[in-house]
Amino acid sequence: MASAILQRILDIAEEKGAISIKEANILIGELTFLDREQLAFALRVLSKETMAEKCKFKISVVKAKIKCSECGYRGKAIYDGPEYHTLNFAVPLNCPNCKGVKIKVTEGKEVLIRKIRLKVNSIGK
Amino acid sequence: MSNKEILSVSEGEILDIEIEEDLLKANRELASANRKILDSCNVKSINVMGSIGSGKTSIIQWLIKELKNKYRIAVIAGDVTTDIDAERVREAGAKSIQINTGRGCHLDALMIRKAVKKLDLKQIDLLFIENVGNLICPADFPLGTHINMVVVSVTEGPYMIIKHPFIVKEANVVVINKIDLADQMEVEIDKLVDDAKKINPLTKTVATSVKENMGLKSLINALEL
Numbered sequence: 085m086a087s088a089i090l091q092r093i094l095d096i097a098e099e100k101g102a103i104s105i106k107e108a109n110i111l112i113g114e115l116t117f118l119d120r121e122q123l124a125f126a127l128r129v130l131s132k133e134t135m136a137e138k139c140k141f142k143i144s145v146v147k148a149k150i151k152c153s154e155c156g157y158r159g160k161a162i163y164d165g166p167e168y169h170t171l172n173f174a175v176p177l178n179c180p181n182c183k184g185v186k187i188k189v190t191e192g193k194e195v196l197i198r199k200i201r202l203k204v205n206s207i208g209k
Numbered sequence: 210m211s212n213k214e215i216l217s218v219s220e221g222e223i224l225d226i227e228i229e230e231d232l233l234k235a236n237r238e239l240a241s242a243n244r245k246i247l248d249s250c251n252v253k254s255i256n257v258m259g260s261i262g263s264g265k266t267s268i269i270q271w272l273i274k275e276l277k278n279k280y281r282i283a284v285i286a287g288d289v290t291t292d293i294d295a296e297r298v299r300e301a302g303a304k305s306i307q308i309n310t311g312r313g314c315h316l317d318a319l320m321i322r323k324a325v326k327k328l329d330l331k332q333i334d335l336l337f338i339e340n341v342g343n344l345i346c347p348a349d350f351p352l353g354t355h356i357n358m359v360v361v362s363v364t365e366g367p368y369m370i371i372k373h374p375f376i377v378k379e380a381n382v383v384v385i386n387k388i389d390l391a392d393q394m395e396v397e398i399d400k401l402v403d404d405a406k407k408i409n410p411l412t413k414t415v416a417t418s419v420k421e422n423m424g425l426k427s428l429i430n431a432l433e434l
Contacts, residue, residue: 085232088232089232092230092232096226096228100224100226102224106223113233115375116233116349117345117346117348117349117375175374175375175378175408185409185410185411186411193233193349194231194233194234195231195232195233196229196230196231196232197228197229197230197232198227198228198229199225199226199227199228199229200225200226200228201223201224201225201226202223202224202225202226203222203223203224204222204223204224
């Protein structure tokens with residue numbers, strides 16, 4: 085996933101005629117299997133000898149939100165299970181409002197490249 | 210300020226670009242496209258996930274032998290390397306394609322799109338996609354299949370399900386395999402079933418032993434085949 089993120093950023097930067105990438109804002113959902121520290125490390129390693137070598141990768145984590153198709157609840161996924169599930173993140177199992185199980189995750193599963201800051205020679209096509 | 214001045218930026222100038230591009234969403238969109246392709250050819254598809262050695266390939270072979278006179282079956286087998294699994298299912302009587310992911314720990318929707326192009330879908334009724342042996346990453350990458358089946362075996366110990374809630378949450382069917390070894394392993398099958406139901410009350414659970422030919426009919430029913 086880190087390679088895919090970096091490749092996409094490099095492709096866009098090249099398209100815009102960049103000479104280097106200064107900053108990249110990335111959002112990762114807390115329900116993905118990505119860890120912020122590990123992703124940052126991987127991006128630093130992978131970006132060596134590319135125009136993103138000195139890029140500041142700003143990675144934020146998006147909290148999970150759900151939608152319940154039984155009671156219509158939309159909002160935070162609140163988990164009331166064992167403590168080990170709440171230490172890092174939890175799998176939303178039930179609707180916190182009606183305890184129904186027909187829930188859909190609406191946020192928290194994304195890997196979003198939000199914005200990049202480039203140093204350019206001239207604006208590309 | 211003229212247009213030219215607006216469009217040109219001197220060397221070293223900084224340019225901010227809004228992208229808002231979700232890479233996992235791109236996979237989900239490709240998965241939806243895969244589903245449409247499969248639906249248009251009336252192919253039912255099953256994504257088979259589970260750890261290395263849980264019995265994914267054996268279960269697919271078992272189903273092929275039982276169902277090959279009812280359906281025209283193909284298998285896309287994913288592994289880091291080797292074509293052992295593709296060969297095993299070919300011997301059981303199905304067409305097969307091997308995908309080697311190299312360092313990749315899961316299949317993704319694009320890989321399936323490419324593999325599906327190599328199959329004549331009009332000549333297939335049922336497609337098994339055997340994912341790379343892994344209970345973690347495949348949960349992030351839907352492939353567009355109609356059914357997600359997760360295989361765990363009692364030899365993996367009593368906590369395999371509860372420790373991998375994400376993949377169970379996405380599963381339509383959870384297979385608990387190698388139940389002939391449950392006593393020796395001191396694993397309670399009912400407890401594994403309870404764990405699966407707690408995580409995903411909508412999932413179907415089936416206990417099987419390929420070796421002892423136990424649970425095949427229940428599995429076929431659960432998969433609605």
